[in-house]
Amino acid sequence: MSILNDRQRLVLALIIHDYVETAQPIGSQGLVERYKLEFSSATVRNVMVDLTDAGYLRQPHTSAGRVPTEEGYRYFVRQLMGQTELPANTRRTITHQFYQAGQDVNRWMRLAASVLAHQSQGASLVTAPHPEQARFQHLSLIATHGRQVLMVVVWSGGQVRQQILTLAEPVSQEMLNTATDHLNRTCQGLDADGLAALGGQFDALEQDILRLVGEEMLRMQRPVSGEVFRDGLTNVLAEPEFAESDSARKALRLLEERPLLEDLLSRTVLHSSMDDVQVLIGGEGTWEELRDCSIVLARYGAPGLMTGALGVLGPTRMSYGRTVSAVRFVSGMLSDLVIEMMADE
Amino acid sequence: MSILNDRQRLVLALIIHDYVETAQPIGSQGLVERYKLEFSSATVRNVMVDLTDAGYLRQPHTSAGRVPTEEGYRYFVRQLMGQTELPANTRRTITHQFYQAGQDVNRWMRLAASVLAHQSQGASLVTAPHPEQARFQHLSLIATHGRQVLMVVVWSGGQVRQQILTLAEPVSQEMLNTATDHLNRTCQGLDADGLAALGGQFDALEQDILRLVGEEMLRMQRPVSGEVFRDGLTNVLAEPEFAESDSARKALRLLEERPLLEDLLSRTVLHSSMDDVQVLIGGEGTWEELRDCSIVLARYGAPGLMTGALGVLGPTRMSYGRTVSAVRFVSGMLSDLVIEMMADE
DNA sequence: ATTTAGCACTCTCGATATGAGAGTGCTAAA
């Protein structure tokens, strides 16, 4: 990566700024006029040649204006963008909305997806927080009909998972109550290892239940185990570069199909530290589908305890400042909420 | 609506069939050649004039082929299409998949959305089944931290809803157990009226809980209360008429935004009888956003007890035969599953 | 050593023209 002088940096920033707005190649004259630059268009042209040689700009064709390359965007994001924040009143409004959502995690998720989509004008996704180290908290067994039993397990993060079991033989609600009481007293706060270490102090029924609880625990600890919340998918379609809709389709499919999504998240954000915003520009050579897209990702939650991921998909030509600040803000918001929730319990 | 003779009906059916495949206006010559018709293209042209006068066909411009009108599709769906079914082996495969999903309602929903999207090549949506008449089954209260209590309510359909309460003052887990035991014994199987009718046989804590349970019950009985499962949104983008992406955006937004969706469902499928497939062609004058789209909808579930809705969105030029059979089949499948589940409990 | 004015050159984009092709509607004959 070349080292740019101030003028080069200024011109690059201005070109990116204008191109993000207009989606049109940016020419030297227009730039000088719009920003009343104190050097001439010829000088700008010289600078443009430098930036093109450095790989930060390109021309769609001879004698058209310049367009940022992926490298150009990367330089901008790393070196030029600075730490922007959402406007104070926007932050207040959003905070208020989260506050109103109370303790309902599903509402947090929906709200986060909605805020991200709205602020960034892109497509957003938010994965539900999942425990990195699930701990058992409470169990209910409810006899329904014959050998069918509804098992409801509450985990220490407050997640609730239910499942219907079919037992080998009918069991009365009384016996179920006895078993749950025993298990609830004994297993409180145990993690997977703890559960496995418990010896033969249980009868057959309790052993069975314990095994199922253990399986559920494993399922829950997978990275994209729960629901994925999305919003603003149609925003992406509004961008002119996706008018032809084919690349848009490919990109949206990435968000729609779970395996692709798991791949994406596990290769990037899961290894990053909390609330650290990552910007993937143009697929970074790995995702063909994302040729003309960028993704802004972050991981949120209580490190080591309960984490999730969130992100925004938009065209490469997106407003990185706004998007990064939105992602950072929402990620921090959710982290605070999750940490607070964990502390309560 | 005019009465058509056999030849007119045949020509209309063939034009719709071809147009659905090619998305191109259909001409008289091509029709005669492709289907080796025993009358000439001139005759077909005469028939086309009749069908155009009747309002079932139109010409994009003078001297282009014919294209079905919305009325044409309606006539086709009502009179010509017949009762088609998915192929037997497809039905078997799908049945098998549902069977493998066990009793997990969320998996049913995801699978239903996926099957609908795949079979119809459109965008699908499925609302979770919600109780028409919720009955209380079981309650758990779990003390978490200070005055915070996690309330988990199980309804007679097997739905589980959780919520975090903040009590006026700290309460021990013992006291919570006593209260839940009492409430679980007393309220088993009661509906909203039943709960309201219970007099002063409860202490203050129990009264509070009961009130919250009642509120939750009301929330749950709203038509689109739970999650909405979607799939295949990108299928729609693949259709040539949505290449320009603007009308596609409008239509997909209808599925993305909950209020619009509630409006759509409440005005149509909620008043229909179970497993009865409704076809809305071109917005039916009510939904501007659906100008070039059709929606195939059905209601599923156990009538009076637990119902949901499902549907497919596609271009007006969609294969109604395939889509209607897919919607009918999946709807019947889910109805069976829900009824079976209700009978178990 | 930079910066700038001047200018020729290039390329896109929209407007306009043109011809092939597909399809119709009409008329008159079968």
Next chain:
DNA sequence: TTTAGCACTCTCATATCGAGAGTGCTAAAT
């Protein structure tokens, strides 16, 4: 009632053309 024949219409793809925007280069100016 059906059909062959034919003139007519309209679209679509292609080609042409000029305006406009923007560049790169050179030589002069700072």
